[in-house]
Amino acid sequence: xxxTPMSNCERDFILKAIEEKxxxxxxxxxxxxKIKITFGTDYxxxxxxxxxxxxxxxVSCELVVPKENRPNEGxxxxxxxxxxxxxxxxxxxSFPSPLLSVKLNRQLERCxxxxxxxxxxxxxxxxxxxxxxxxxxxxxxxxxxxxMDAASVAAIGALCHFRRPDVSIQxxxxxxxxPEERDPIPLSIYHMPISVSFAFFxxxxxxxxxxxxxxxxxxxxxxxxxxNKHREILNTNTCHTF
Numbered sequence: 018x019x020x021t022p023m024s025n026c027e028r029d030f031i032l033k034a035i036e037e038k039x040x041x042x043x044x045x046x047x048x049x050x051k052i053k054i055t056f057g058t059d060y061x062x063x064x065x066x067x068x069x070x071x072x073x074x075x076v077s078c079e080l081v082v083p084k085e086n087r088p089n090e091g092x093x094x095x096x097x098x099x100x101x102x103x104x105x106x107x108x109x110x111s112f113p114s115p116l117l118s119v120k121l122n123r124q125l126e127r128c129x130x131x132x133x134x135x136x137x138x139x140x141x142x143x144x145x146x147x148x149x150x151x152x153x154x155x156x157x158x159x160x161x162x163x164x165m166d167a168a169s170v171a172a173i174g175a176l177c178h179f180r181r182p183d184v185s186i187q188x189x190x191x192x193x194x195x196p197e198e199r200d201p202i203p204l205s206i207y208h209m210p211i212s213v214s215f216a217f218f219x220x221x222x223x224x225x226x227x228x229x230x231x232x233x234x235x236x237x238x239x240x241x242x243x244x245n246k247h248r249e250i251l252n253t254n255t256c257h258t259f
Contacts (some may be wrong), residue, residue, distance in 0.1 A: 021105075023234050031235050035223050041231055042068070049227045050163075054174055060201060061179030065171040068229065069161035071103075074171035075154045076179040080193070083141070083148040091140020092150040093130045097122045097168055103157035104230075121165055124254055125155070128169050128210050128243040132251040135176065136205035142184055147191055149181055151204070162230035165241055169212035176204055208245040210252075215240040 031041065038046055050068035057064070061076030083090060099107040099118050129135075140149040153175060155168045180201030183194045216228035216236040228236060243252040 063175035067167040071158040072167045074175035081150040088145035090137040091148040094152045097155040104160040127252040139205040
């Protein structure tokens with residue numbers, strides 16, 4: 018199934034509506050769509066619905082050897098997949114799917130890993146030998162625009178919901194306990210970064226928060242800002258459309 022291209026008439030209609038401060042779904046300029054957050058039965062599984070955009074995040078962990086330059090810190094790894102099920106535009110190899118996937122992955126890493134929201138030192142089991150690697154997989158289930166904001170909410174929600182196995186150390190022996198043997202341990206989270214995206218049109222003359230998929234097709238570029246409840250700006254990124 019191929020993605021249906023946007024006609025010139027539809028493009029002109031959307032841009033004209035934006036000039037008149039009207040949006041296709043009836044929102045005002047700075048209105049955000051409703052967010053619904055649900056959790057799966059497994060630890061670290063989080064679903065986020067942002068309007069019709071739907072993503073799922075799943076957190077997993079494993080014991081690995083730490084990085085040489087950070088022997089006392091655990092590792093955070095993020096992977097965002099653009100599934101063809103979410104949009105025909107995400108068919109394998111189709112432009113701009115590969116570039117968009119890389120861009121979203123990097124932004125997610127800046128928002129969550131580089132902002133130091135997780136206490137990675139608490140993930141150390143044996144200094145220089147064993148640490149927990151926390152992996153966050155984000156899957157797009159339906160794309161109606163603003164995947165970055167939905168992905169950031171799903172990822173931090175999944176991290177808050179996640180529990181890692183408890184461990185004990187006797188000499189050089191590390192024992193990992195099942196949930197039946199010992200209660201799993203939550204991650205130590207300092208703050209909760211949330212990404213907010215703004216689409217701009219006509220060289221920045223008009224600005225819309227939380228663009229839908231149709232609005233993204235006609236925008237000139239996107240401004241993404243990651244913040245926490247302390248009003249700290251953790252990361253900003255501006256990109257032009259492909």
